[in-house]
Amino acid sequence: NAGVTQTPKFRILKIGQSMTLQCTQDMNHNYMYWYRQDPGMGLKLIYYSVGAGITDKGEVPNGYNVSRSTTEDFPLRLELAAPSQTSVYFCASSYRESSYEQYFGPGTRLTVT
Amino acid sequence: GQNIDQPTEMTATEGAIVQINCTYQTSGFNGLFWYQQHAGEAPTFLSYNVLDGLEEKGRFSSFLSRSKGYSYLLLKELQMKDSASYLCAVLDSNYQLIWGAGTKLIIKP
Numbered sequence: 563n564a565g566v567t568q569t570p571k572f573r574i575l576k577i578g579q580s581m582t583l584q585c586t587q588d589m590n591h592n593y594m595y596w597y598r599q600d601p602g603m604g605l606k607l608i609y610y611s612v613g614a615g616i617t618d619k620g621e622v623p624n625g626y627n628v629s630r631s632t633t634e635d636f637p638l639r640l641e642l643a644a645p646s647q648t649s650v651y652f653c654a655s656s657y658r659e660s661s662y663e664q665y666f667g668p669g670t671r672l673t674v675t
Numbered sequence: 676g677q678n679i680d681q682p683t684e685m686t687a688t689e690g691a692i693v694q695i696n697c698t699y700q701t702s703g704f705n706g707l708f709w710y711q712q713h714a715g716e717a718p719t720f721l722s723y724n725v726l727d728g729l730e731e732k733g734r735f736s737s738f739l740s741r742s743k744g745y746s747y748l749l750l751k752e753l754q755m756k757d758s759a760s761y762l763c764a765v766l767d768s769n770y771q772l773i774w775g776a777g778t779k780l781i782i783k784p
């Protein structure tokens with residue numbers, strides 16, 4: 563059981579470039595989430611999904627897009643990268659939304675220069 | 676607005692007890708979580724409280740008072756490996772987690 567896996571671990575992008583952050587979970591969880599974590603700040607929810615084919619915006623969705631074609635995969639797309647998107651990105655999953663803990667992937671450290 | 680407050684940093688001695696406080700103001704309340712995050716790693720779940728009172732789990736305990744919008748995480752018999760950030764998060768009325776900025780706990784020998 564690998565849990566939640568994310569690729570890549572690190573990436574440097576130039577301003578205006580695009581990329582996709584991959585996230586996969588093998589726990590058959592319905593709910594999946596993308597967060598960003600800036601230094602000294604709490605986690606901010608970018609997008610979330612309650613099941614395959616269903617996605618919704620979180621607190622900070624601008625500049626990002628997601629899709630959920632399968633239960634396992636929840637990729638995050640950055641279009642036209644900007645320095646403000648320099649952050650650590652965490653993908654997480656949970657069985658449901660209420661009392662169930664979220665399991666986090668190891669994170670992707672992204673720098674946009 | 677929604678707000679979660681925790682101290683930025685705390686220092687404690689190995690073998691001692693430390694209490695990390697969290698106060699919150701959110702739109703609705705469906706539970707409060709504590710997570711531990713070691714530097715450069717992902718957060719990992721520690722505890723969940725939805726009713727008032729104390730939940731004990733080994734060396735870690737978590738307390739909740741919904742009327743006061745207050746929680747604390749109590750760590751006993753501190754070990755060096757407890758050096759980490761401790762994140763408080765509240766599940767709001769939309770079942771979204773609102774996260775505090777975290778408390779960095781430094782353990783000294």
